[in-house]
Every structure is written in structure tokens, then in C-alpha cells.
Amino acid sequence: MSDTKLAPQSGAIKLTMLLAGVVFLLMMLLGLVMRAAQGGLIEVDPTLFYQILTAHGAGMVGTAALTGAAILWYFVGRYVPLVAGIYWAFLGLFLLGVVLILGSIFIGGFGGGWTFLYPLPAMSGGAWQVTAAAGFFLGYIAIGVGFLLFYLEIGRKLISTYGGISGALAWPLAFGNGKVEDAPPPTIVAAMATTVFNTIGIVVGAAVLVCSLVNLYFPSFVVDALLAKNMIFFFGHVFINASIYMAVIAVYEIIPEYTGRPWKTSRVFAIAWSLVLLFVMAVYPHHMMQDTVMPAWALVMGQIVSYLSGIPLLAVTAFSLCVYLRGSKMRWDLASSLLVLGVAGWSVGSVPAILDGMISVNKVMHNTQWVPGHFHIYLILGEVAMAFGFMAWLVKEANKVELSNLDRAGLTIYILGGAGFTIMFLISSALSVPRRWAVHLEQWMLQDQIATGFGALVVLGALIFVVRYVHVSGDTTN
Ligand code: HEM
Numbered sequence: 001m002s003d004t005k006l007a008p009q010s011g012a013i014k015l016t017m018l019l020a021g022v023v024f025l026l027m028m029l030l031g032l033v034m035r036a037a038q039g040g041l042i043e044v045d046p047t048l049f050y051q052i053l054t055a056h057g058a059g060m061v062g063t064a065a066l067t068g069a070a071i072l073w074y075f076v077g078r079y080v081p082l083v084a085g086i087y088w089a090f091l092g093l094f095l096l097g098v099v100l101i102l103g104s105i106f107i108g109g110f111g112g113g114w115t116f117l118y119p120l121p122a123m124s125g126g127a128w129q130v131t132a133a134a135g136f137f138l139g140y141i142a143i144g145v146g147f148l149l150f151y152l153e154i155g156r157k158l159i160s161t162y163g164g165i166s167g168a169l170a171w172p173l174a175f176g177n178g179k180v181e182d183a184p185p186p187t188i189v190a191a192m193a194t195t196v197f198n199t200i201g202i203v204v205g206a207a208v209l210v211c212s213l214v215n216l217y218f219p220s221f222v223v224d225a226l227l228a229k230n231m232i233f234f235f236g237h238v239f240i241n242a243s244i245y246m247a248v249i250a251v252y253e254i255i256p257e258y259t260g261r262p263w264k265t266s267r268v269f270a271i272a273w274s275l276v277l278l279f280v281m282a283v284y285p286h287h288m289m290q291d292t293v294m295p296a297w298a299l300v301m302g303q304i305v306s307y308l309s310g311i312p313l314l315a316v317t318a319f320s321l322c323v324y325l326r327g328s329k330m331r332w333d334l335a336s337s338l339l340v341l342g343v344a345g346w347s348v349g350s351v352p353a354i355l356d357g358m359i360s361v362n363k364v365m366h367n368t369q370w371v372p373g374h375f376h377i378y379l380i381l382g383e384v385a386m387a388f389g390f391m392a393w394l395v396k397e398a399n400k401v402e403l404s405n406l407d408r409a410g411l412t413i414y415i416l417g418g419a420g421f422t423i424m425f426l427i428s429s430a431l432s433v434p435r436r437w438a439v440h441l442e443q444w445m446l447q448d449q450i451a452t453g454f455g456a457l458v459v460l461g462a463l464i465f466v467v468r469y470v471h472v473s474g475d476t477t478n
Pocket residue numbers: 027028029030031032034035053054056057058060061064113114115369372376379380383384434435436437455456458459
């Protein structure tokens with residue numbers, strides 16, 4: 001173990017990261033199957049394709065959130081004592097949810113997408129039974145309850161230790177005459193902000209899930225479809241963003257070990273996180289731009305906040321990271337390389353995301369592969385890279401900083417694969433290839449096939465990271 005500060009429950013976190021690494025790999029294989037099927041390289045029945053798409057979407061988003069949560073718990077535990085049982089309850093509910101979701105998809109045949117858009121789960125056209133949809137909802141609800149418990153514990157400890165929500169968000173420094181020395185560390189600010197917005201997101205998600213569940217059994221209980229879509233995308237947008245915002249805590253905590261300079265909460269940092277808290281919730285209408293019945297002001301807000309959202313993100317993290325790296329004797333190993341890659345991938349991926357958040361662009365691009373193109377950039381090369389970086393750091397020996405040949409090979413393969421794979425989505429989009437289609441036209445297949453090759457590289461790189469994690473942790477924990 002390389003950490004000297006208080007770090008309770010590292011066993012639980014190491015186990016979580018092992019599970020998550022394996023699930024990332026399995027879900028990547030499912031992704032590869034879809035891309036190969038689109039390219040006509042293998043035959044996949046469309047019914048099965050939509051089940052795989054559902055499992056890949058839900059599984060990846062869930063695992064990203066799990067790794068973000070593990071990172072948050074691990075590092076917040078350095079500053080405040082957390083009740084271990086809550087983490088186990090969270091992990092238990094999460095795994096229960098996974099079993100329900102996988103059962104509903106691969107046994108029950110549910111293929112309504114990770115976004116469970118109302119009223120699709122109730123209108124399968126015979127592809128799945130009501131029980132399958134109900135199992136999927138209950139799986140999500142179990143995971144949601146686990147997260148609420150998790151945030152309740154984090155929230156109450158931060159509130160009591162740091163002088164309320166405003167204290168933990170460093171508002172005295174951001175908006176008053178508080179001093180830098182008295183401000184809570186970056187980890188605490190980030191943890192408090194994500195706790196607030198993800199709790200709100202999950203509660204909204206739970207409400208629409210329960211309504212959809214009731215609607216399955218009592219079809220006369222109808223929900224306004226536009227309201228349901230707003231609630232679902234509010235939840236979905238906030239939840240996936242929260243996983244990245246939680247994972248970035250690993251950058252704040254680990255990079256200083258390499259540069260020798262602590263990452264401090266400055267006034268700009270504090271203001272930026274408060275803006276993130278606001279923007280991450282206000283920006284969700286950028287998912288509704290195809291819904292012409294939405295009030296115009298909401299869509300305009302979605303577009304404007306999309307522009308603004310990039311600023312705190314880039315200013316706070318990417319810019320400060322550059323400042324920290326510059327002039328310090330940064331030492332590179334797998335952990336530090338992957339963490340820096342994560343911030344870079346996250347920043348790069350935000351550019352096509354902001355483009356898609358413009359109403360005029362969105363009208364043309366939104367249902368094309370532009371969308372999987374941009375989010376795979378900041379997930380494969382962003383969140384997931386940070387998670388693998390955290391894993392590499394968890395098993396690294398104290399004071400040993402080196403990039404072995406295998407590490408270098410893994411990194412190169414992963415970055416090349418990730419860049420190629422995502423660029424092929426963007427190219428396909430330029431050729432007007434729609435997203436979420438099981439069957440592609442002949443003239444789209446060449447891009448699909450090239451993308452499959454790059455996707456295989458991503459899987460190989462990830463395999464190297466996971467095998468290395470298991471191998472090295474076997475060496476160092478005994
Ligand atoms: C080897 C790596 C990966 C491959 C080959 C892959 C492949 C795919 C493919 C082919 C699609 C469907 C694209 C379409 O709409 O036509 C897709 C969708 C998706 N992927 Fe991946 N993916 C990979 C990694 C990831 C990662 C790491 C994440 C998140 C952490 C992720 C999250 C998603 C999500 C949320 C969707 C959208 C599902 C939907 O439209 O309902 N993927 N992926």
C-alpha cells in the first residue's frame with residue numbers, strides 16, 4: 001500500500017475494484033459483439049442485439065458509478081470515519097440489482113434500453129413479459145436505494161464535520177471572506193457536491209421508476225410521457241456525470257504523490273465546484289432537443305448551460321492539472337499515466353458533447369452515432385481510465401515509480417484502441433449512420449469493421465490492466 005494517511009476499508013474497496021474491472025471487461029466484450037454485428041462480421045439476432053445493448057448500457061453506467069463511489073468512499077475515509085457496514089450494504093444492494101437486471105434481460109428478454117423510456121417497457125410487442133420489465137425496474141431501485149444509503153452516510157459525516165453543506169462546499173472561501181487554510185480539501189468539496197446532486201438525481205429517478213412499475217401492472221395509471229422523459233434524462237444525465245465527478249477525486253488525491261505538491265482548495269476551485277453543482281442539473285434539457293413540445297426556454301437553457309458546463313470542468317481540473325504538472329518533477333507509472341489520461345479524455349470528450357448540446361447541431365446529429373461517439377471518449381478514455389489508474393495505484397508498492405514494458409504496451413494499446421474506436425463512431429455519424437440500429441446497411445459496414453478492430457484493442461488493453469491488478473495485488477498483500 002502506498003498511502004500513509006488513514007485509509008480504512010481498503011479490502012472492501014480492492015474487492016469492489018476487482019469486481020468492477022471484471023465487469024468492465026465483460027461489458028466491453030458485449031460492446032464488441034454489437035459492433036461486430038453491425039459490421040456484418042457475426043450474426044446476432046436483432047432481439048438479442050437489443051438485449052445486449054440494454055445490458056451494455058446499464059452495466060457500463062452502473063459499473064462506472066460503482067467505481068466512482070468506491071474512489072469517493074476510499075478517499076473521504078481519510079478525513080472522516082465512515083461506518084463500514086453501510087459500504088457493505090451498498091455493495092450488497094448493488095449486486096442484488098445486477099442479478100435482477102441481468103435476469104430480466106437474459107432470462108426475461110427485456111430489451112427496452114438502459115434508459116427504460118416510458119412507456120416502452122410496458123409495450124414490448126411481445127418481446128418480453130411484464131415481469132421482465134418489473135425485474136429490471138426493481139434491479140435499478142435496489143441500486144438506487146444502495147446509493148441513497150451511501151450518500152446518507154457520506155452526507156451526514158461531511159455536514160457534521162465541516163459545518164453544514166455550505167462549509168463542506170467551501171462557500172465561506174468561495175463567496176465570503178474565508179481563508180484558504182480553513183477550507184476543506186478538494187476531496188471533501190467534490191464529495192459534498194456529488195452527494196447533493198446525485199441524491200437529487202436518484203430520488204427523481206426512483207420516482208419515475210416506481211410510477212413506471214405501477215403502470216406495468218395497472219395500465220390505467222398513466223404518466224405524462226413528456227414528464228417521464230424529463231425525469232428519466234435528468235436522472236440519467238446526473239448519474240453518469242456523477243460517476244466521472246466522483247472518480248476525479250482519485251486525481252486530486254493521487255497526483256500530488258507524484259508531483260510532491262498538494263492539491264489545495266482555492267477560491268476558483270470552490271466556485272467552480274458550486275457551478276458544477278448547479279450546471280450539472282440545469283443542463284439536462286440538452287437531451288430533450290428533439291422533443292419539439294418542450295418549452296423553448298428549457299431547450300435554450302440546455303444549450304447555454306452546455307457551453308458553460310465545459311468551463312468549470314476544464315478550468316478547475318484540466319487547467320490545474322497542467323499547472324501542477326508543469327515545473328514539478330512528475331514521475332510516470334501506470335497509475336499516474338492513466339489518471340492524467342482520464343482528465344485528458346474527459347476534456348476532449350466534452351467538445352463533441354458541447355457541439356451536440358447546440359440545438360441546430362442536435363437536430364441533425366442527435367440520433368446518429370455522434371452520441372455514442374462523444375460519450376465513449378469521456379467514458380473509455382476518461383472515467384474508466386481513471387478507475388484503472390486508481391486500481392494500479394491501489395496495488396502499487398510504496399515509493400516505487402516505474403513504467404514496465406507491459407504497462408507501456410497496455411497503455412499504448414488502450415489509448416490507440418480507444419481513440420480509433422471513438423473516432424470511427426464520429427466518422428460514422430458524419431455519414432449519417434443512426435445510433436442503436438441492430439442491422440446496418442452495406443455501405444456503413446466498413447467503418448463498423450474498422451471500429452471492431454479498434455474495440456478489440458480496447459478490450460486487450462483493459463485485460464492487461466485487470467490481469468496486472470490481480471497479479472500485483474497477489475504479490476503485495478501477502
Ligand atoms: C471496448 C469497449 C466498448 C465497445 C466495443 C462498446 C461498444 C458499444 C456499441 C457498439 C454501442 C451501440 C452503439 C449504437 O448505438 O449503435 C454502445 C453503446 C453504449 N455504450 Fe459502449 N462500448 C465500449 C465501452 C463502453 C464503456 C467503457 C462505457 C461506459 C463506461 C460504455 C457505455 C455505453 C452506453 C451508455 C451505450 C448506450 C446504450 C444505448 O444506446 O442504450 N461503453 N457501446
